[in-house]
Amino acid sequence: MSRTLWIAASGMEAQQMKTDNIANNIANVNTQGYKKGMIRFKDMLYQKVSSPGAGTANGAIPAGIQLGTGVQVASASKLFTQGSLESSSADLDVAIEGNGFFQVSLPSGKTAYTRAGSFHMDQAGQVVTGEGFPVLGFPTLDTNSTSISISQDGTVSSFSGGTTSEKGRITLARFANPEGLSYLGGNLYEESAVSGSAQTGNPSTSDFGNIAQHKLEGSNVDIVKEMVDMIAAQRAYELNSKSIKTADDMLRMVAGLK
Amino acid sequence: MSIGLYSASGGMALEMKRQESIATNIASSSLPGYKREFIQSSEFTDAMYESMNDKSEVKGIGIGGTIGEKKVDFSQGALKQTGRPLDFAINGKGFFEVQKDDNSKMYTKNGSFMLAANGDLITSEGYKVLGDNGVISFNPNYSLSDLTVSNDGTLMIEDKTGNTMNSIDKLSIINVENTDSFKRVSGSYFTLPPAQGARNLAQDANPEEFSILNRTIETSNAAPIKEMVSMIASMREFEMSQKVLKMFDTRFRLEQQKLTR
Incomplete structure (x- = not known):
């Protein structure tokens, strides 16, 4: 034929x-x-x-x-170029300007990675995603803090009862070949053989981007x-x-x- | 049976092959670096005149419709920006050099590469891309988003701390004077017979014949107009041959009816 x-x-x-x-x-x-x-x-x-x-x-x-x-x-595959930043008022809305992913712990025990930084605080002071998955690399916060401030290099400070205390520094993960990450859905990615292993570090260091608080990264x-x-x-x-x-x-x- | 019958059927067979070529060109429009193919058939009338003038030898008068050489059109395709760090395009002459598992070399204009698990730069089909230092490989500590490529194909990673550029390798860009020497083995890949005078253009001091673009691919050079016109012409040739065949059929039937009584 x-x-x-x-x-x-x-x-x-x-x-x-x-x-x-x-x-x-x-x-x-x-x-x-x-x-x-x-x-x-x-x-x-x-x-x-x-x-x-x-x-x-x-x-x-x-x-x-x-x-x-x-x-x-x-x-x-996905194209990992920077999306534009949109302003927000929530304290735990963060975006990464440059390289890096937030690390999220899935119920299955595996670690997933995401660029979507719309986070919340749960009753224990732990920072979680909108679905309730704990965000790894984020310091635990005071449940009674009135406002939280996050600097460009990821240092988290919480203001409660008139005093400011530094809680710790955010840790991000990066990959040699992000295009190789497998997409799990819901803006979550998983490490694969082709993406290279996750390398963690702090924002504003050599291979990582900066944290922008009160901003959310839009679609690219x-x-x-x-x-x-x-x-x-x-x-x-x-x-x-x-x-x-x-x-x-x-x-x-x-x-x-x- | 008349020779004309076979000529006409040969003509039809040729046009069907030509349609397949055209269909391949159209179907491959999304393939980066695709070069269109066309079938060049030897002229029936040329063969006929040759044998008329040279009575010493009757040349085969296009029995079965001569299927001549399949040719490739190596004209430059349009360049499209994709934003993908591992997309490369050659603007000008030359081909990327890739290596198969058996170490044989192939050449392509398709610069849409990927990273293998071990950091090697590979094509979508898994062939390894070659540079000055052999197979091009990336250190997992580098971030591909920091990749910059100069015009002559030198790959560099920007190092944020020291503000220096770590040079990784330089793409091999191979060319020969007569591009017809390239033999197509699959849609985007060509081989070269040995001793064709292949030159690595990237090793020239000031390469003028090409420039490498990053985050860009070269699209297929099959223009829709050309393909559609070829399709129409081929289709009508086919129809005409079909009419000729039908004429022969009628003639044989009449001969049989009238002459066998």
């Missing part, structure tokens, strides 16, 4: 996946801490129709005929880019469908020979 059909079908599937990814990015353009998804493609194996050097009536074909069979998804989705990509994907999808239609017409002609 005509290979054109399968080649074009793989092309359409690829554009479909692209469009799905774009739609997800657009849907999350206002999600705090969201990192835009990227889909990358690689080509599929070539099928040999005739080997290089094979002969025909006119002599040998030097290059042979090798026809491709389309494209497939190479990776679907650039809506203009997404719209342009969506237009390109749509037209590529259409072109691939024309390939299918042409193959179909040709096959119909072949069938109509007799």
Whole structure:
């Protein structure tokens, strides 16, 4: 059967996946801490129709005929560029300017990592995420503190009953290849073989960014880019469908020979 | 049976192959660095005139529709910024050099690389990217977001403490004078037969023939207009051959009816 059909079908599937990814990015353009998804493609194996050097009536074909069979998804990963910072009034709303992730302890015992810094204090003074997961690397706070101040280098001070006391310093984690982190959902990432092991340290030191209090990191989705990509994907999808239609017409002609 | 019947069917077969080539070009539009392919068939009329003028030898008159060489169009594709630290594009001549597991070398314009678990710079298919010092490898202590790349392909990591640039390696950019020497082995990858005069352009003192862009990829050079026009032309060729075939069929039927009585 005509290979054109399968080649074009793989092309359409690829554009479909692209469009799905774009739609997800657009849907999350206002999600705090969201990192835009990227889909990358690689080509599929070539099928040999005739080997290089094979002969025909006119002599040998030097290059042979090798026809491709389309494209497939190479990776679907996140792009970790800095999102813009949005102001907030809550004391425990923090953002990282630069490298680094907050460390979160999951109920399963594993450590997850996130850029979303919208934290709260529980009854024991421990800092937790919106879902209630304890944030590691954050000093425990006084439950009766009226205000908390966090400096750029992550030093946490709490003000209660007229006195300010330093509670400790935030610890962040960083990875050699953040793109390799596996996404767990809910802005949480997990270490994987490809991301490299988590290296912890304090903000404002050599490889880590600064802490910005009263700020939340917005999504890094650039809506203009997404719209342009969506237009390109749509037209590529259409072109691939024309390939299918042409193959179909040709096959119909072949069938109509007799 | 008439030779013309086989000529026409050969023409149809050729056009179907051409459609596959066009479909591959269209399907691969998302592949970074993809170079479009086209099938160049030898001319039927040329072969015919040759054998008419040179009566000593009757050249094969396109029996079965000559399928000539498959050619690759190496024109530059448009550059697209992605923001991804490991996306590279070559603006100008030259190819990235990559190595397979059996140590054979291949060449590609697809600069959308990844990091392997051991820090090696690899392509999406797993081939290792080569530089001046062999396989390019990143120290896990570095942060990829600090990667900067100069025009000649030197990879450097900015060191925040000492304000110095730690040079990692320099990308190998290989080129030959006659790009037709490159043989395609898969969508983005080519091999070079030995002794083609391959040169590493990156080792020139002042490389002028290319520049490396970071956080950018080279998109496919298959222009939709060209592919659509080729598709239409091929389709009509196909239709015409089909009409010729039908004519032969009618003729044989009539001959059979009228002459066998």
